[in-house]
Amino acid sequence: MISKNRxxxxxxLKQKKNRQEIGxxxxxxxxxxxxxxxxxxxxxxxxxTTEWLAENFNILPDCEIVETNEAGLKKVSGLTTAQKVLxxxxxxxxxxxxxxxxxxxxxxxxINDPGxxxxxxxIADWFGVGKVVCSLCSVDVFNPKAVQATMGAIARVGVIYAxxxxxxxNAKKNNLPVYGTFLKGKNIYNERLTRNGIIVMGSEARGxxxxxxxxxxxxxxxxxxxxxxxxxxxxxxxTATAIVCAEFRRRCI
Amino acid sequence: MISKNRxxxxxxLKQKKNRQEIGxxxxxxxxxxxxxxxxxxxxxxxxxTTEWLAENFNILPDCEIVETNEAGLKKVSGLTTAQKVLxxxxxxxxxxxxxxxxxxxxxxxxINDPGxxxxxxxIADWFGVGKVVCSLCSVDVFNPKAVQATMGAIARVGVIYAxxxxxxxNAKKNNLPVYGTFLKGKNIYNERLTRNGIIVMGSEARGxxxxxxxxxxxxxxxxxxxxxxxxxxxxxxxTATAIVCAEFRRRCI
Numbered sequence: 001m002i003s004k005n006r007x008x009x010x011x012x013l014k015q016k017k018n019r020q021e022i023g024x025x026x027x028x029x030x031x032x033x034x035x036x037x038x039x040x041x042x043x044x045x046x047x048x049t050t051e052w053l054a055e056n057f058n059i060l061p062d063c064e065i066v067e068t069n070e071a072g073l074k075k076v077s078g079l080t081t082a083q084k085v086l087x088x089x090x091x092x093x094x095x096x097x098x099x100x101x102x103x104x105x106x107x108x109x110x111i112n113d114p115g116x117x118x119x120x121x122x123i124a125d126w127f128g129v130g131k132v133v134c135s136l137c138s139v140d141v142f143n144p145k146a147v148q149a150t151m152g153a154i155a156r157v158g159v160i161y162a163x164x165x166x167x168x169x170n171a172k173k174n175n176l177p178v179y180g181t182f183l184k185g186k187n188i189y190n191e192r193l194t195r196n197g198i199i200v201m202g203s204e205a206r207g208x209x210x211x212x213x214x215x216x217x218x219x220x221x222x223x224x225x226x227x228x229x230x231x232x233x234x235x236x237x238x239t240a241t242a243i244v245c246a247e248f249r250r251r252c253i
Numbered sequence: 254m255i256s257k258n259r260x261x262x263x264x265x266l267k268q269k270k271n272r273q274e275i276g277x278x279x280x281x282x283x284x285x286x287x288x289x290x291x292x293x294x295x296x297x298x299x300x301x302t303t304e305w306l307a308e309n310f311n312i313l314p315d316c317e318i319v320e321t322n323e324a325g326l327k328k329v330s331g332l333t334t335a336q337k338v339l340x341x342x343x344x345x346x347x348x349x350x351x352x353x354x355x356x357x358x359x360x361x362x363x364i365n366d367p368g369x370x371x372x373x374x375x376i377a378d379w380f381g382v383g384k385v386v387c388s389l390c391s392v393d394v395f396n397p398k399a400v401q402a403t404m405g406a407i408a409r410v411g412v413i414y415a416x417x418x419x420x421x422x423n424a425k426k427n428n429l430p431v432y433g434t435f436l437k438g439k440n441i442y443n444e445r446l447t448r449n450g451i452i453v454m455g456s457e458a459r460g461x462x463x464x465x466x467x468x469x470x471x472x473x474x475x476x477x478x479x480x481x482x483x484x485x486x487x488x489x490x491x492t493a494t495a496i497v498c499a500e501f502r503r504r505c506i
Contacts, residue, residue: 229381246496
């Protein structure tokens with residue numbers, strides 16, 4: 001059974017300050033747990049039904065196991081549907097030492113919505129974008145909604161938090177081209193796009209901030225269709241990221 | 254002031270069966286209200302702060318006005334941030350009589366998530382997709398979360414609910430090509446794509462159903478990058494829709 005103290009501890013992890021203090025984040029559901037179990041993440045605790053534990057006994061890592069039932073899991077779940085498994089996973093340290101010069105990197109300038117961040121990580125995974133760099137004020141990637149929206153891609157994509165001005169400044173010294181999406185940018189389909197570089201995406205409400213705009217080498221834009229017809233003011237940030245990443249990769253195939 | 258009865262009536266509209274019975278849906282927030290006020294939608298009631306009403310007095314339609322304060326609006330809001338305006342808008346009747354032969358149409362086979370549906374309508378708006386046809390079991394487009402995610406695009410994109418098998422069957426009689434996205438489809442970048450046609454997108458969990466699959470002329474797929482690297486199982490449905498629509502339109506520019 002799951003103790004009252006344990007319930008309290010897990011629910012505390014739904015808040016960023018507690019996650020940072022304790023150094024753990026929550027992963028819920030079979031599919032996501034599968035991905036994490038296969039990854040390099042370090043699992044501290046598995047809370048699961050007897051059934052899930054029996055099905056997965058041969059792949060369980062060396063960690064604390066809390067056996068409970070679906071009612072027990074419901075008490076710690078952030079989802080509306082009852083799950084069979086929940087993991088407490090160690091938050092990895094920022095590891096930004098590896099070279100970026102050969103990579104395509106996404107830089108997110110103050111992204112606010114955890115669902116958007118998670119979806120962008122899933123997109124990065126699909127398109128082989130090795131790293132997602134979030135500005136320091138961006139939403140926490142270990143927010144349960146963000147983790148959920150990655151659908152497991154968080155196990156494969158490196159996410160770091162950094163001062164974007166400094167990060168991009170350094171990258172430019174290494175001749176990495178810097179792209180940014182702007183409503184008044186140039187039609188992406190007419191632009192030269194490279195295999196490596198940094199693609200900056202702005203915040204949901206305010207786009208790319210003026211300090212970061214100064215660092216952009218190439219301002220790009222996804223054209224609406226047909227050109228002159230009244231349409232939405234913009235695309236959602238994860239939608240725009242998807243189209244931009246797809247176009248960068250299309251050029252390489 | 255806003256009466257208790259009115260609060261009850263508005264909150265009832267958060268449920269599909271009440272929306273269908275009463276024939277109204279909720280629109281919240283300045284930006285979305287602006288779009289609806291400019292559209293052909295018929296507004297029944299405006300609940301707004303004195304300030305919003307003063308700012309917009311010259312564009313108010315002939316409808317019931319309920320003046321209140323932000324505390325009053327909070328009692329009926331479905332959003333976490335307090336809004337200055339909420340509209341009760343008449344649900345339009347399905348109008349599917351116009352010809353589809355020249356259009357690009359999206360068909361959604363049992364989409365479940367209101368946020369995804371709203372985002373797809375915003376994508377359709379951006380790419381000039383004239384109509385979104387949802388299967389009968391799909392989530393209600395007038396769900397407040399769906400309306401919100403459209404960011405106003407609902408004012409420009411026609412959304413209908415139909416038996417998809419019949420709808421697509423009829424379209425095929427008119428020689429409209431039918432595309433569908435499949436994990437095992439052909440690389441979209443190597444396929445011939447037309448200016449018109451139906452693009453079928455499957456449900457979040459199960460993809461395109463076997464009955465609908467039989468009607469697809471061209472099975473397409475968004476390739477991951479690099480080709481052989483382990484990656485996510487799939488892309489989110491709204492992400493995939495965005496990339497597919499962008500690619501159809503890129504061919505036309």
